Amino acid sequence: MSTTRNRLFLSDNTAGAPPEVVAAVAAAAGEQSAPYGSDRFTDSLRGRLAAVFEREVAVFPVSTGTIANSLGLAALVPPWGSVLCHPESHINLDECGAPEAFTGGAKLVGVPGADCRVDPGALREAVRRGAGDAHSVQPSALSLSQATEVGTAYSAAQVRELAGIAKEAGLAVHVDGARFANAVAHLGASPAELTWKAGVDVLSFGATKNGTMTADAIVCFDGAAAEQLAFRVKRAGQLASKMRFHSAQLDAYLADDLWLRLARRSNGTAARLAGGFKAAGIELLAEPQANILFATLPDRVRDGLLAAGFAFHHDRWAPGVARFVTSFAHTDDDIDELIATVERA
Ligand SMILES: Cc1ncc(COP(=O)(O)O)c(C=O)c1O
Known part of the structure; x- marks a missing residue:
């Protein structure tokens, strides 16, 4: 793998x-x-x-x-x-x-x-x-x-x-x-x-x-x-x-x-990401029901994620607000790596 x-x-x-x-x-x-x-x-x-x-x-x-x-x-x-x-x-x-x-x-x-x-x-x-x-x-x-x-x-x-x-x-x-x-x-x-x-x-x-x-x-x-x-x-x-x-x-x-199996996967990784953000004290704008998540990131967390190679849209809707979209191609390990990077930052 x-x-x-x-x-x-x-x-x-x-x-x-x-x-x-x-x-x-x-x-x-x-x-x-x-x-x-x-x-x-x-x-x-x-x-x-x-x-x-x-x-x-x-x-x-x-x-x-x-x-x-x-x-x-x-x-x-x-x-x-x-x-x-x-x-x-x-x-x-x-x-x-x-x-x-x-x-x-x-x-x-x-x-x-x-x-x-x-x-x-x-x-x-x-x-x-x-x-x-x-x-x-x-x-x-x-x-x-x-x-x-x-x-x-x-x-x-x-x-x-x-x-x-x-x-x-x-x-x-x-x-x-x-x-x-x-x-x-x-x-x-x-x-x-x-x-x-x-x-x-x-x-x-x-x-x-x-x-x-x-x-x-x-x-x-x-x-x-x-x-x-x-x-x-x-x-x-x-x-x-x-x-x-x-x-x-x-x-x-x-x-x-297949369409529903793939969607369940991306919904699941979005929910995992939401849980990880909340445990790390990051504020969510709304509880995700699909595969899109908006969060307010302190500058050092945003910069830490970007420096580690994570790509996501940020500061487009409001200062500090970032959007994360998961897909069927994300795994739980991908999410855990992101959350570990947030915690380090
Ligand atoms: C809610 C929504 N509707 C429609 C579209 C349009 O899709 P496409 O990029 O295939 O034209 C998008 C794409 O981002 C979308 O997010």
Whole structure:
């Protein structure tokens, strides 16, 4: 076994890929197939997602989470619409205006809430703001990040409540599931209860952070949105002619619950890290429910970790605040080495 420690905590996309996913790509490379998704890997992927979500779903394999979010929202929102989302959400801060571009100019409107979760009271006000007024964008969709950008998760009841407020006002519901697997693994709720049964129309499934190499997927529960997506995906240059390579990755990722096993691993190392930080007297901003952890580090601890070769984002959100993201590629020993370095500092 390798004794090289994994000291990268910048994001979960620092991880490589599990052997099952690599083997599936190699298998796809060893055969010829019809293009554009008419292949056995894409067929199998559709079947697996139907089983995961306990119903037929429309599936669009794409190459990034950003395009999954942008096209998913574009299928739900008119150019004069608005997307209600948490101010700290990835679609609002970290996608370079892609959701605005692909929706044809819809506006992203921040709806605050503690621990990066949209607050129901604030949402009730936001769904009414400007509705019917030709001078204002029209509230058209709610977008939730599951898990959130600070590593908290929405329970099925919380998704139901927020989606209910949105639906009652005529809005559609989108979920950015870049870390959906981590949320499912933490909550123990079924993927169906967390999505369509709670009122979600479109889900960015999220896979690159938790095991695929280059593939993500839009999972669509709404027929009208699915009809549009077939065209929007091609128009965005996301209808891969060799879709089978995306699909092979996603298919292997879902087989035998690999996606959940990997997410349990990264959730577990995040929990171990949280325990180690607390034992060392380091303050956490929130108890992690997924694989993201924010902590306030004294300068000497931050500098000690950096000098030892640990990589993580820091002092970006507030002075002294550092973010650690664990992946399926971290081991308990990697975490223990980090904590030992903290204790020495
Ligand atoms: C919450 C969230 N959503 C979406 C994305 C977008 O993923 P990608 O980098 O594949 O576009 C990320 C990536 O960091 C993310 O953290």
